Amino acid sequence: xxWFDALVQGILLGGMYAQYALGMALMFxxxxxxxxxxxxLVILLSLIGISMATAWGLAPVSVLIxxxxxxxxxxxxxxxxxxxxxxxxxxxPSLIATFGLSIALQNLMLQIWSANSRSLPGHGIESxxxxxxxxxxxxLPLIVLAVATGxxxxxxxxxxxxxxxxxxxxxxxxxxAASMTGINPxxxxxxxxxxxxxxxxxxxxxxxxxxxxAPADGPAQLIYxxxxxxxxxxxxxxxxxxxxxxxxxxxxxxxxxxxxxxxxAGHLVFLFVLATRPQGLFGKATT
Amino acid sequence: xxxxTYAATDLPGVQVQRQTSSGRIAMTLALAGIxxxxxMPWWASTGTIRSILILxxxxxxxxxxxxxxxxxxxxxxxxxxxxxxxGYALFVMAQTFGINPxxxxxxxxxxxxxxxxxxxxLLHRLDxxxxxxxxxxxxxxxxxxxxxxxxxxxxxxxxxxVMKDYSAFERNVAMSLLCAFMLLLTVGGSYWxxxxxxxxxxxxxxxxxxxxxxxxxxxxxxxxxxxVASAVGxxxxxxxxxxxxxxxxxxxxxxxxxxxxxxxxxxxGGIGSIEGVLIGALIFFIADRWFGAYGATYFVVLGLMTLxxxxxARTGIWGLISKRWDAPWFPIRRKLVDPNRP
Amino acid sequence: MTAVLxxxxxxxxxxxxxxxxxxxxxxxxxxxxxxxxxxxAGKSTFLRSIMGLLPVAKEMVRLDGxxxxxxxxDRMVQKGIAIVPExxxxxxxxxxxxxxRVAIDQAAxxxxxxxxxxxxxxxxxxxxxxxxxxxxxxxxxxxxQMVAIGRALLCQPRVLLCDEISLGLAPKVIRxxxxxxPEIRAAGxxxxxxxxxxxxxxxxxxxxxxxxxxxxxxxxxxxxxxxxQIGKAYFGAGHAVV
Numbered sequence: 001x002x003w004f005d006a007l008v009q010g011i012l013l014g015g016m017y018a019q020y021a022l023g024m025a026l027m028f029x030x031x032x033x034x035x036x037x038x039x040x041l042v043i044l045l046s047l048i049g050i051s052m053a054t055a056w057g058l059a060p061v062s063v064l065i066x067x068x069x070x071x072x073x074x075x076x077x078x079x080x081x082x083x084x085x086x087x088x089x090x091x092x093p094s095l096i097a098t099f100g101l102s103i104a105l106q107n108l109m110l111q112i113w114s115a116n117s118r119s120l121p122g123h124g125i126e127s128x129x130x131x132x133x134x135x136x137x138x139x140l141p142l143i144v145l146a147v148a149t150g151x152x153x154x155x156x157x158x159x160x161x162x163x164x165x166x167x168x169x170x171x172x173x174x175x176x177a178a179s180m181t182g183i184n185p186x187x188x189x190x191x192x193x194x195x196x197x198x199x200x201x202x203x204x205x206x207x208x209x210x211x212x213x214a215p216a217d218g219p220a221q222l223i224y225x226x227x228x229x230x231x232x233x234x235x236x237x238x239x240x241x242x243x244x245x246x247x248x249x250x251x252x253x254x255x256x257x258x259x260x261x262x263x264x265a266g267h268l269v270f271l272f273v274l275a276t277r278p279q280g281l282f283g284k285a286t287t
Numbered sequence: 288x289x290x291x292t293y294a295a296t297d298l299p300g301v302q303v304q305r306q307t308s309s310g311r312i313a314m315t316l317a318l319a320g321i322x323x324x325x326x327m328p329w330w331a332s333t334g335t336i337r338s339i340l341i342l343x344x345x346x347x348x349x350x351x352x353x354x355x356x357x358x359x360x361x362x363x364x365x366x367x368x369x370x371x372x373x374g375y376a377l378f379v380m381a382q383t384f385g386i387n388p389x390x391x392x393x394x395x396x397x398x399x400x401x402x403x404x405x406x407x408x409l410l411h412r413l414d415x416x417x418x419x420x421x422x423x424x425x426x427x428x429x430x431x432x433x434x435x436x437x438x439x440x441x442x443x444x445x446x447x448x449v450m451k452d453y454s455a456f457e458r459n460v461a462m463s464l465l466c467a468f469m470l471l472l473t474v475g476g477s478y479w480x481x482x483x484x485x486x487x488x489x490x491x492x493x494x495x496x497x498x499x500x501x502x503x504x505x506x507x508x509x510x511x512x513x514x515v516a517s518a519v520g521x522x523x524x525x526x527x528x529x530x531x532x533x534x535x536x537x538x539x540x541x542x543x544x545x546x547x548x549x550x551x552x553x554x555x556g557g558i559g560s561i562e563g564v565l566i567g568a569l570i571f572f573i574a575d576r577w578f579g580a581y582g583a584t585y586f587v588v589l590g591l592m593t594l595x596x597x598x599x600a601r602t603g604i605w606g607l608i609s610k611r612w613d614a615p616w617f618p619i620r621r622k623l624v625d626p627n628r629p
Numbered sequence: 630m631t632a633v634l635x636x637x638x639x640x641x642x643x644x645x646x647x648x649x650x651x652x653x654x655x656x657x658x659x660x661x662x663x664x665x666x667x668x669x670a671g672k673s674t675f676l677r678s679i680m681g682l683l684p685v686a687k688e689m690v691r692l693d694g695x696x697x698x699x700x701x702x703d704r705m706v707q708k709g710i711a712i713v714p715e716x717x718x719x720x721x722x723x724x725x726x727x728x729x730r731v732a733i734d735q736a737a738x739x740x741x742x743x744x745x746x747x748x749x750x751x752x753x754x755x756x757x758x759x760x761x762x763x764x765x766x767x768x769x770x771x772x773x774q775m776v777a778i779g780r781a782l783l784c785q786p787r788v789l790l791c792d793e794i795s796l797g798l799a800p801k802v803i804r805x806x807x808x809x810x811p812e813i814r815a816a817g818x819x820x821x822x823x824x825x826x827x828x829x830x831x832x833x834x835x836x837x838x839x840x841x842x843x844x845x846x847x848x849x850x851x852x853x854x855x856x857x858q859i860g861k862a863y864f865g866a867g868h869a870v871v
Contacts, residue, residue: 001712015720028416028417029422030502032414032415032416033421034417034419035418036364036419052475066504076623082594082598085598086597090292090360091362091364091415091416091418092356093557093598093601094416094551094597094599095362095364095416096362096421096593096596096597097549097593097597097598098548099364099550099592099593100589100591100592100593100597102590102591102592102598103547103586103587103589103590103593104586104587104589104590104591104594105590106586106590107582107583107584107586107587107588107590108583110583111583111587111850112582126621126627133827143640163737163738166723166727166730166731166734166790167731167734167735169720169722169723169727170720170723170728170731173720173721173722173723174718174719174720174721175661176682176702176718176719176730176783177714177718177719178720179701179702179703179706180702180706180711180712180714180718180781181711181731181732181780181784182703182706182707182732182735182738183704183705183735184703196556200520215451219423219543222420223420223423225423226420226421226424227424230413230417230421231382237365258435260431260434260435261435263426263431264431264432264435264776267424267427267428267431268428269600271409271424271425271428274409274410274412274421275409276414278413
């Protein structure tokens, strides 16, 4: 029963990680870029949300309604001002640029909000739980998982059935050929990053409701997103979602074995997948 | 020594010139610098020795990152894994098993070397930027493992109490000699490597890995060797740094700060050149002394500078200098000259 | 009659390597021009320079008399030039229909009108209707080439550039594909066809240009030029004509 409980908690935790991983999978798929400040953006958005909620007494839903458009705008600006200048076959410039941005953001947040941990007041929702099959399950983690599933499903539909989705898939497959059909790669990139960071707006609200956030927490979120994407299999959005579940389960089970072992168990599962199935658990082998 | 004559055939007697006057001056200064570092106990205070030791560690770690990112195209943000691994190995050998600490410094290098082999085989499966995050995960794994491992005193860390058996002067002599050796190994070793027959292959690989592979450069093997060599170089810096600190904890041993330091130094100084590393290390060392007290603001500026260099000046300061003046300190080019035609 | 597309002393380089040395060409509305030459003569480079895939000076390429050299590729497509690239360059991992839809989407976005629809394309290449849901990488070479041509046509071009569309295909398939060209021209689209097979090039074009080492060495009406002239222009004056 204890292990079944760990499994359930792991899946719920995976719902949180999926919200980080989707954007990373999307950006890597289309631009071959990893934004090292990915996790720092979650923290920045969280802290902005917490400050707004405290100052104006906003409910989490209102914070979400403000944060997501703000995140979309931040993603669009990030692409226009930084990433469009460093996208290309050489991974070095984009890594260095976003690495520098990450250091700057972390320390800027440290100055504005200090090193303290904060969380978003949830007005009771964070402590509610319901009993399912003898296990107590938190209402908030269930909402997080539902939102993550909805986001993954929605993103998958957008990629499959919309003009933007087709243009994005075309640019991922062969960016030069895409431009030969009239696609402006930079416009597609800007939209892709806007969507990727926009999803982090959801992640920010839920992260700061579920637990606490502090300016130095970003890198850990980046690493979890990365592990989820690699475990699941690169490219596909459902791969990132399922990879997040596996990572969440690994951490939850590891935590039951020994509280100091939780995060490490996730890392070890990642290394194990990399050693035995480098294309990811749900990815297709490339030739 | 620096010029080889090809005059056996009836071709004009062309010489391959590999040294320049700027290079000779720089080489003399560099050797004088290494001697000065080795002789620190006779001219510097203990405080100065500590500062210069840190500068030497910056140079060594940055040059190892430069070899990885600037030549092998492997952008690592997790070299602190090897610094911490060697540091811990030193502490365990010297403190727990009573091996002479100055011998243990060298023995501890086996640990990063042995770890780097399987790690590279794992990480090289990751595509481009994912490789970088992978190296970071490895450093995190090392940190978490050390935090849970009783033999290294878990999260509480270890102290190198055996150093009390040596006088302050003896310790200063040892640290100074180790620093000189570290510079010789990392900077001198890189220079030797770049001037050797591997040098041309490395430079070809830096400029265009695909073309280099088509010209017979074994890119995969060269990358592997550079990764292992860089692990050993970082390990040496780690062992010396933590020996001077006398204390090691999982947090300090695997501190991502070292990745910041290496990236800032190399990118601002100038990637793909030894000169750039020396310039960048000096700038960072001075900036750290002057502005380090500003804490977060200082790091915001460092981060933004790294960002701006990546966006607008990818060759860094040395790139801007060498565009204007052709006077390399560490020439690695081969230049054909005809002695009959001045 | 003014040329719809023309090049003026077109020079292109890949880094230090110069690939084109002042190429002058023109293409009139509704015309089909063949571009022949040996491997490495600069034919693909020529097409890539026109499409804005290589940096060239503005004055070197004109569309309807307006200088457009070096314009971004997607802007060139909007101006009415489409290319069937060398090696087809289809979007792998996407279905035939989605590959074509990408072009339809973009044409719709900019409001380009040229009369090419999915239905009309299916009439030209019926197999594309049958394979609409298949992934492009599962198609045969000839079928993939049809998708590439269809994708270019759905950009609604006034000028279509075809880069070695017969490469690696069986003779029967080549005939099938070349049989479609007259119908494309009938719609009023002008064409530049890069082709290694000289006979095929002559039969499919009104005029031809022959390139050698980045320069035009021969130009004339496709029906008028002799095999000897072509041989000389193709291999250079120093070579014996077989």
